Amino acid sequence: MLEARLQDGVVLKKVLDALKDLINEANFDCNETGLSLQAMDNAHVALVSLLIKAESFDPFRCDRSLSLGISLTSLSKILKCSGPSDVLTLKASDQIDTLHIMFEGKDSERVSEFDLKLMDIDSEHLGIPDTEYDVCVNMCSLEFQRICRDLSVLGESVTIECSKESIKFSANGDIGSGAIQIKQGATIDEKKELTTTINVNTPVLATYSLKYLVNFTKATGLSDVVNLSISNELPIVVEYKVSELGYIRYFLAPKIGDDEE
Amino acid sequence: MLEARLQDGVVLKKVLDALKDLINEANFDCNETGLSLQAMDNAHVALVSLLIKAESFDPFRCDRSLSLGISLTSLSKILKCSGPSDVLTLKASDQIDTLHIMFEGKDSERVSEFDLKLMDIDSEHLGIPDTEYDVCVNMCSLEFQRICRDLSVLGESVTIECSKESIKFSANGDIGSGAIQIKQGATIDEKKELTTTINVNTPVLATYSLKYLVNFTKATGLSDVVNLSISNELPIVVEYKVSELGYIRYFLAPKIGDDEE
DNA sequence: TTGCGTGGAA
DNA sequence: TTCCACGCAA
16 A cells, blocks of 8 residues: 655656656655656666655655556646645555545645556666766756757767766767766855766766767756766766656667777 | 727637638628637538627728628638738728728838738538537636647547536547546636636536537637537537737537447 | 647648 | 647747
């Protein structure tokens, strides 16, 4: 049995916006830790890992682990029916194959309730090794989104080159080429959490599909900040904080060899 | 001979937006009372009744009754050529088979004139009995629009259940089900005219096509408030005030039996 | 609130 | 292929 009440319901709306274009359906795993989801995208190229910790909810009750097979498309549609300041409550029981979703406006003068049919979804629980990465970059999420979007005009791939001094994004294609370089310590609006911070063990140089990175930046609304964890031989991790305590992480393997593709 | 000058020309623009998706062509009846229109929608399912009282215009002159067969699609296109604060004048004579439409900007520095060809349209003047309804609900038009749009994600039909305490809209379909309940007296923004007010003679429970209701809410821009008149056995009436003195009313029969459709 | 661009239907 | 309607952005 799950009961989880989220004061700021809009967070879940944003989470679904950040998932639904990549993944049509997935299992939400509920246990005492909170809600989590791990799934490959529809094309089985990228991996998405979501965690919303129990502490994000109040109350949060989940006495037994539950795996809820959810059509993210449908859940997203239902969440769009909530108002911008609604309180959201999720309920599920072991017996019933629906997820109950409730939105309450102020003073509960307006209450909307929905039941989403659950599905059986094969889950392929990929363990993600908790690795040390060659480089960790903390930067303004809007700026990262802008860079990916801008470079996608030029080509299909972006090459990320990162040293202690700076991170450089570059792309090239038929119409030309472009590169955007941000120095360690660069600030935006003088907000210090938006400072670009680069931690380097080993410099990296790797190439990724821009289409996927642009897709990952659908999560930009969730956090002002994005964290990039990069190694030469491992998938890049693009992480956004969710609701202070949780996260959504996207994993994408670098392109190898043939950099024209 | 008709001559009618509307200070706030944008009202007629909105009226046409509220009509044109439902009805392609109809007769505008002009007499000393004002302008009125009654027509079934293209699919002959819903009935629309429009009245703009003579007092809405200044001046309003109509010495003899006229029935103007108008392509609402075309009239809407012409009205889109007016500016947001233009004064609008309609003129028609008994002899000429065109409607003359004039837009004047402030100080008449800009005058646009159009002539719309009139058409012969068979009119089927359905008398609408002035009935007492089981339930009358007054609510925020934007909220009603939102509810209809939201529920249309789930299914084709909405069931409206209304008692003294509250009005409940519910729908269900392949992806699940949902219900939105608003209590008598619920307020929006503390504006008192937007308070949900429910007057009940007999509680009602009836089901309607969401596609049509969503279409009716095209009139939302005309008024902050919508009035629903509902009876178990009669078509629902969805009414928006037009220009203080007039109205646009939509009539839609409930679905009967087969509630799966 | 209006205009633009995209997606769906005829 | 064209037109219309809807959703998103300015």
